[in-house]
Amino acid sequence: MQDLTVTGLEKKSNQELATKLNELLANYHIYYQNVRGFHWNIKGSNFFQLHAKFEELYTNALTRIDEIAERILTLGYTPLHSFSEFIGNSSIKETHNLTSDRETVGTTIENITLLIKLEREILKLADESGDEGTEDLLSTDLNENEKTLWMLNAFLNG
Template sequence: MEKLTNIGLQKEDSLQIAEKLNELLANYHLYYQNLRGFHWNIKGIHFFQLHAKFEELYTVSLTKIDAIAERILTIGQQPLHTFSDYVRVSSIKEAGNLSGDKETISVTHENLSTLLDLEREILKLAADTGDEGTVSLISEDINENEKTLWMLNAFLS
């Protein structure tokens, strides 16, 4: 039996990485949907700023979702693709009926922290197995998410 994927990675390693990437994919979907809800429902004095910011964040998230799913396919595995799978696998939970500035930013901060923790876990696993493509994808995302988290912290302080 062949031990390498079609791009030269160990199949067993790729299975482990794909499992974690699918977990990230599921979490990103819940993060994305929470942002959509915040964008639609935000109220108050910061409406215009946060309405635009939530749209920016969910637009970026949609691009990341696609990149994660395509990476899973690239390493020879199948990305999750049903909402029931996303809800089952994700540690980020649905955040319904929120419309205040502090509460929506706090949930966004919490969700983003969850994504960063998982990305750091994936980064280590990918580095340890020599999966440079996944390292590159996740490393870039960590940098962007850390900057966003810094901005959310500034808003909340």
């Protein structure tokens, strides 16, 4: 019993999952800030459509951030909670002064692609450790991110 957590998972795999979830949390924070900035600063003929879409994306990201942080706590660890930690642990980079439809949507596609890659890595770890809670949390998000990716690609290539 000493090698199990209160959720019944092995401590070693639990720690690996928490570390990867913190990485996902950091990436989601930078992604959130990027799309929030796109919402504020988008210009051009697609302003109304993208202004609304970016608001939808950052609102969803904010919900995901909370869910990921709470999952980390459920696993018995502390979620990252400072901007310096988010920047230092994120593969997604901050954007600056992007205002056109093509560059904001293109960057959002790149960001979501990184989120999907990380989610798949975590899903594999969760499956190997028998962590159905993390699997459930991420499989729903993965499906939403894949659909959003398809839609954004359709926008750019339409």
